[in-house]
Amino acid sequence: MRATLLERQGEPLKTRTLPDPTPGPGQLRLTIGACGVCRTDLHLRDHEIEATKLPIVLGHQIVARTEDGQRVGVPWLGWTDGTCRYCRTNRENLCINARFTGRDINGGYAELTVADERYCLPLPDELADEEAAPLLCGGLIGYRALRFTKDAARVGLYGFGSAAHMIAQVAIYQGREVFAFTRPNDDRTQKFATRLGAKWAGGSGEKPPEQLDAAIIFASAGELVPEALAALAPGGAVVCAGIHMTDIPSFPYELLYGERSVVSVANLTRRDGEEFIALAPKVPVRTTVSTYPLEQAEQALSDLRAGRFEGSAVIVP
Ligand SMILES: [Zn+2]
Numbered sequence: 428m429r430a431t432l433l434e435r436q437g438e439p440l441k442t443r444t445l446p447d448p449t450p451g452p453g454q455l456r457l458t459i460g461a462c463g464v465c466r467t468d469l470h471l472r473d474h475e476i477e478a479t480k481l482p483i484v485l486g487h488q489i490v491a492r493t494e495d496g497q498r499v500g501v502p503w504l505g506w507t508d509g510t511c512r513y514c515r516t517n518r519e520n521l522c523i524n525a526r527f528t529g530r531d532i533n534g535g536y537a538e539l540t541v542a543d544e545r546y547c548l549p550l551p552d553e554l555a556d557e558e559a560a561p562l563l564c565g566g567l568i569g570y571r572a573l574r575f576t577k578d579a580a581r582v583g584l585y586g587f588g589s590a591a592h593m594i595a596q597v598a599i600y601q602g603r604e605v606f607a608f609t610r611p612n613d614d615r616t617q618k619f620a621t622r623l624g625a626k627w628a629g630g631s632g633e634k635p636p637e638q639l640d641a642a643i644i645f646a647s648a649g650e651l652v653p654e655a656l657a658a659l660a661p662g663g664a665v666v667c668a669g670i671h672m673t674d675i676p677s678f679p680y681e682l683l684y685g686e687r688s689v690v691s692v693a694n695l696t697r698r699d700g701e702e703f704i705a706l707a708p709k710v711p712v713r714t715t716v717s718t719y720p721l722e723q724a725e726q727a728l729s730d731l732r733a734g735r736f737e738g739s740a741v742i743v744p
């Protein structure tokens with residue numbers, strides 16, 4: 428099979444021919460139709476987070492078909508022990524022995540893969556492969572982050588990329604108001620957010636017209652945390668949804684006082700996946716995608732780094 432590999436962190440991905448993977452006990456052999464590109468892939472590529480296995484096939488938003496023709500999604504959570512104190516208390520997202528797709532287990536920037544059947548999500552037929560792929564991380568980790576905002580009526584989204592463009596649609600469907608924050612002067616993304624129904628869109632650093640009840644930070648810039656706190660009404664929460672963030676600068680206590688909180692979201696549970704995949708067609712969540720062939724996965728990552736596309740990038744092998 429052809430696969431695009433991260434051989435060394437900090438260096439471009441390379442497309443190679445590898446032996447076809449063979450499924451172990453409980454694993455499905457999958458033919459990949461599309462694989463979404465996530466900012467985590469870029470953090471691994473750029474060595475902002477440590478790789479646990481090299482070389483590795485990146486990609487954890489896999490839409491694939493089983494040998495009997497069933498369409499499934501393979502998300503970031505690839506395996507858990509089922510026995511640790513987190514698994515035993517419905518928090519398998521924090522499993523101390525968890526293995527993640529595209530980090531610990533070869534992922535979806537390839538023609539074929541194998542995956543533990545228990546962690547694959549059946550996918551509805553509404554969306555094409557490339558439209559469904561971004562739901563599998565940006566969508567469902569974004570959904571987990573949105574749940575952490577509880578019943579917040581006015582939600583700020585910092586970093587209006589793959590996850591935010593889907594979660595804005597879900598928030599609006601739930602009757603909330605969305606305030607979108609982009610890089611300063613990024614008029615194109617601000618227009619994109621308004622087109623998707625955001626009540627207001629502006630650059631990070633701008634004050635929204637109303638105080639927010641919650642903010643979700645999808646961008647990896649730590650300085651957004653005090654900024655988002657400053658935009659919150661008392662009792663509001665800042666939810667950090669990424670796996671990596673630059674250092675958070677110090678800030679005056681009064682930004683946190685008033686029962687404001689800062690919390691992070693890590694990974695997903697299978698329940699998050701099942702709930703979000705069932706909800707997405709009801710909204711319905713429409714994804715805006717730019718597709719890239721396998722050989723251009725490195726280009727997809729550099730376009731993500733530079734903010735060159737709206738919505739999500741998807742690799743189609
Ligand atoms: Zn991801």
Ligand SMILES: [Zn+2]
Nearest residue numbers: 509511514522
């Ligand atoms: Zn566990």
